[in-house]
Amino acid sequence: MSTSTSERGRIRPVRVVQPIVAVLAAVVLLGVPFWIVVMTAAKDQASALRPDLRVPQEWHLLDNFATVITDGRMLAALGGSLLVMVPSVLGVLILGSMAAWILGRRSSRWLAVVYALAISGIVLPPAVVTIVLLLRQLGLAGTAVGMIGVYMGMYLSTVIFFVTGFVRTIPVELEEAARVDGASPVRVFAKIILPLLMPVLATATILICLYIWNDVFYALFVVGGRLDTLPLNLFQVASAGLYLQNWHLIFAYIILMSLPLLITFMIAQRKIISGITSGAVK
């Protein structure tokens, strides 16, 4: 933008070179890896042994998708992914907003400590080994409920951090009006605060869905071998015998697994991008 204002009147070579460089960068840095994924996913086993840039002689993309879905138990894994992701996200959004409302509105030395502890999870790594021990003691080892609890414990901090900052920008007078009419705190929160939090909750939803949908590390410890999620399943089939060197199946799996997030992103990219970057820097 600034380049244009200072150089009125003559076409700068930058204007011609820049789009070429931009597209070239995308082709080399992104095009090559993505090309290999799609081409290899469309090959048969023999020609996929050495994943390369060649276009498949016969297209087996749909066959490979079918193989992965049936033999790779992908639908069960999809169910598992949704089973842990949806309650975790809803849980952190609701519990996080409730806590953030109080933390954003009231202040005392004690609450400042609570707030610092509550957001410490943004940076501190979860104690992944002893979580397993605790879940065993609670009888939740290997269960979806245990996994949901672990994810909620991990990402509540993010929600509380984002939402507390946002709550403070909402004028208290909006609550006052309802309170004068005799609304209870629950009502004020549900009818006034929660709708106003929607923009920040949308951003938090995107971030947390991204983390949970793609998480394999914590899932390996908590539900590994008991409950399948998409990344867990990918990890198991890719490291175990079935898919060893079966690059066409691994890549077919990767494409299918990435599609839901990819489609969501393509539809809502403008909102997602502005949500993630909004105010990250000022």
Next chain:
Amino acid sequence: MTATLDRPRDATRALVTRSFATDRRARKDHPLWFLVPALVVLVVFFFIPTLFNFIYAFTNWSSFKTEIDFIGAGNFVDLFSSGALLTRLWITIVYAVLVAVFQNLFGLILALLLERDTRVNRAVRVAFFIPVIMSALAVGYVFQALLKPDGALNGILGFLLGREVDIAWLGSTTWTIVVVALIHAWKWMGLSMLIYLAGLKTISDDVVEAARLDGAGWWTTLRTIRFPLLAPAVTFNVATALLGSMNGFDIVQATTAGGPGGTTELVNIFIFRTFGQGLFAQATTMSLVLFLMVMILAFPVIRILRKREDVL
């Protein structure tokens, strides 16, 4: 409260919250029990396991025994004297620093390249964000295939150079850590790019224009004016890249699984491996060490984040 209405927002906020604390009605209007569900979840699933870290790191908890006994600092002594602890810590720090450098360098270059709001640039920006939403594990497998000695990258290089190339990108005990850090940076550079783009947008055109009228070129303007003004974006990007990669697992596990010769074995990969072998106490000890390392490094980071909390 209403008396403060016409003050600037930031000043008002401080006053409003303070007057609220003393206001008895505040307690009724914003009851503390709203905090309880979130705190219960945090305590049970975050703080208690963390506390357990400090206890079970001093026991002989393993899958081979039913009893768990205290053995003092035995695990630390073992891991320390075998070199396992310091080696993994060092590898993790090297990895984190490399990732932070590469990710920010690539992110910044991309942001500068795609700064103008043209249709091509917008499309390319979206493309560079795709790796961010992909699973890190999937990214790891893609690059494993790409970087095999008989893989596509060597094929392309061989084609360009006109001779056979068979570099073992993931087989060097010295350089593979750099390669995996580059992959990690590749996956996340789109996010850094977006943050830098947002940062560049906040710099007023007048400042840049003034510098240009004084005869400063593109590079001088960038170095002396725009880059210093990007400081918040740099802080945010460096902090998230450092913390994210210290907690890294997926990409390295999918590409090298810690090899060759353990030279890319991050703390989390060590934890996963020893846990799988049933050496739970050892894994816990390492988990505690990672926790302490991140905590020491995170205190300055939390301070920065708290300063920016109203912005985020």
